[in-house]
Amino acid sequence: MHATPDPGTDLAASTASRSRGASRHGAILVTGAGGEMGHGLLEAFAAERARREEAGESFPAVVAIDLRELPESHRALCDESFAGDICDDALLERMLSSFEVGEIYHLAALLSTRSEFVPETAHAVNVGGTLNLLRLAAAEARTHGSAVRFFFPSSIAAYGVPDLATKRAAGAVSEDQFLQPHTMYGANKVSGENLGFYYANHYRKLAADRMAHPIDFRSIRFPGIISADTVPSGGTSDYGPEMLHAAARGEPYACFVRPDARIPFMTMPEAIGAIRTLMAAPAESLGRTVYNIQSFNPSAEEFLAEVRRFFPEAETTFEPDLARQSIVDSWPEACDDAAARADWGWAPTYDLASAFSEYLVPRIRERYAR
Numbered sequence: 001m002h003a004t005p006d007p008g009t010d011l012a013a014s015t016a017s018r019s020r021g022a023s024r025h026g027a028i029l030v031t032g033a034g035g036e037m038g039h040g041l042l043e044a045f046a047a048e049r050a051r052r053e054e055a056g057e058s059f060p061a062v063v064a065i066d067l068r069e070l071p072e073s074h075r076a077l078c079d080e081s082f083a084g085d086i087c088d089d090a091l092l093e094r095m096l097s098s099f100e101v102g103e104i105y106h107l108a109a110l111l112s113t114r115s116e117f118v119p120e121t122a123h124a125v126n127v128g129g130t131l132n133l134l135r136l137a138a139a140e141a142r143t144h145g146s147a148v149r150f151f152f153p154s155s156i157a158a159y160g161v162p163d164l165a166t167k168r169a170a171g172a173v174s175e176d177q178f179l180q181p182h183t184m185y186g187a188n189k190v191s192g193e194n195l196g197f198y199y200a201n202h203y204r205k206l207a208a209d210r211m212a213h214p215i216d217f218r219s220i221r222f223p224g225i226i227s228a229d230t231v232p233s234g235g236t237s238d239y240g241p242e243m244l245h246a247a248a249r250g251e252p253y254a255c256f257v258r259p260d261a262r263i264p265f266m267t268m269p270e271a272i273g274a275i276r277t278l279m280a281a282p283a284e285s286l287g288r289t290v291y292n293i294q295s296f297n298p299s300a301e302e303f304l305a306e307v308r309r310f311f312p313e314a315e316t317t318f319e320p321d322l323a324r325q326s327i328v329d330s331w332p333e334a335c336d337d338a339a340a341r342a343d344w345g346w347a348p349t350y351d352l353a354s355a356f357s358e359y360l361v362p363r364i365r366e367r368y369a370r
Contacts, residue, residue, distance in 0.1 A: 025079075026060045027099035031086050031133065032108030033064035033074060036230045037153070040272035041105055042077035063099050065091070065108070086129040092136055101140045103149045105275070106133045112157055112185035112236050119184035126188035127195075134199045134215065141214035148214065151279055152196050154221040154290060156237070156263065156331045157186035164329050173332035175221065175292050175339065182330040183236075193219055193290050200289060218278050219290040223264035223297075223335060225271050226355070228363030236327050240265060240303045247307050247314035248364045256321040259301035262333045264294035267359055270349050274340075281344035288343070292335040295348035296355065306352055310361045 028045065032038055042062065049059040061079035064070060069083045080098070084091035086108050108129055115122035130152065137148040160180035161167040170177070181187050196217035204210040224237030231245055232238035239255050246253035266274075274293055298306070300318070308314050340346035350359065 024096075024098055024100040027063045027079070027101050028060050028103045028105070029063050029065070029095070029099070029101045030105045030107065031065045031129075032106070033078070033081070034066035034068060034070055035107060036227055036268060037225075037271065037275075038064070038066070038105075038107050039074055039077075040268065041107075041275065042074060044272060044276055046077045060102060061099060063095060063101075065095070067108070087125065087132055089132070092132065096136070096140075100144060101136065101148060102144070102146075103151075103279070104133060104137055105151045105279075106130060107153055109153075109188070110185075111233075112155075112183060113233075115185040115188070116183060122184045122188060126185070127191045130188075130192045130195060134195055138199055138203055138211075138214040142211050147216045149216045149279060150196065150199075150218065151275060152192050152217065152219040153275075154189045154193055154219045155186065156221060156223050156335065157181055157183055157327075158189045158193065158221055159332055160186065160330050161332060162330075167329060167331075167333060170332060172334040172336040173292075174336045175288065175290055178332070182327055189221075193221075197289050216283055217289050218286070220271075220274055220278060220340075221290055221292050221335070222271060223266055223294045225268055226265055226360065227268040228360045228367065229268070236324055237263060237265070239300060240298075243300075243304055243307050243314070243316055244311075244360060244364065247311035247316065248368050250313070252315035252317070254317050254319040255300055255304070256319065256324050257300050257328050258320050258325060259304075259318050260299050261325065261328050262297055262299045263328060263331045264297040264333075264335050266293065266295035266348065267350055267355050269359065270295055273349070274346060277346065278340075278344050286343050288339060291340040291343070291346070292337045293340050293346050293348075294335045294337055295350055296352040297334045298352050302352070306356050310356060 030038055030041055045062045052059045064078045064081040065086060067085060070081045075081050082091060082095055110122045110125045137150050141148045158181055159178045160182045161178045179190055181190060196219060199215045200213060200217040203214055226241045232241045239257050243253055243255060304316050337346060
């Protein structure tokens with residue numbers, strides 16, 4: 001069971017009490033660190049630490065939280081790791097007794113497919129957990145007198161285009177259109193985006209002792225993410241990578257969307273790079289809190305053609321699942337990422353062809369050769 005945060009808990013007071021005692025170490029906190037995105041961020045922090053230490057500069061401690069004990073490959077990249085629920089105040093208090101958090105990467109979430117089976121649990125974890133981390137960030141900001149930088153990974157699931165005709169006519173959709181999602185996961189992501197905006201700009205608006213802008217909240221609304229290193233786990237956008245991994249293993253695959261289904265995608269290394277670039281951007285350059293990005297947007301049929309360029313014997317058929325297809329149909333065919341390009345220099349590394357030839361196929365062939 002997930003602990004329900006007590007809205008009366010005064011994290012600011014408890015953090016202040018700690019700060020008067022033993023000194024705490026400055027830290028970057030990564031929640032949901034056990035996933036591939038978490039691992040990628042931990043690797044990026046380890047590389048940056050090495051560069052800074054070589055230049056004689058300091059780097060904050062890196063603290064990880066995941067529901068389960070992290071594998072050794074992840075733990076080796078952290079200064080400290082905790083296993084437990086982000087909705088558990090006692091766990092967060094234990095972490096805060098040793099670390100002063102100045103930056104948060106909040107990746108922990110119940111993902112899209114699972115969320116549709118247990119929507120109330122998804123809301124408790126995805127919205128309740130985000131609220132808990134935002135409260136923690138605001139309390140830490142009050143203690144050390146400066147805003148806590150907070151990254152929240154949003155999703156194309158935040159969109160809810162009403163019908164297929166509208167989707168096809170809409171073209172590239174901006175950050176502020178069609179925000180009536182068709183899934184609990186999407187609704188949770190919109191809630192997280194709005195909570196972040198509130199905590200960054202309006203938190204405790206009527207309080208006489210309020211701190212203005214305690215959180216520097218930044219979010220990317222990710223498209224489907226394709227990885228060469230992780231086997232897809234049944235997510236709604238996983239039909240593309242499922243095709244590719246099945247072909248590489250020499251196994252048949254029945255694609256659960258129509259051949260003409262089209263949504264945007266990017267690779268996992270691009271996603272990690274985008275997070276780091278956004279979080280390094282000066283606050284004054286950012287005109288919004290939530291940004292679209294994408295790299296390419298093939299139809300399922302076009303994706304399969306690319307798979308067959310490298311695996312010509314791929315046994316792929318199309319057997320649309322009406323429920324999952326309806327979710328994909330509610331997501332845009334393309335996302336307008338002009339704001340990200342202008343504000344913090346976002347640019348994709350790959351198009352569809354180069355993603356296959358330079359990243360996906362070489363890594364996947366090596367994986368299955370082992």
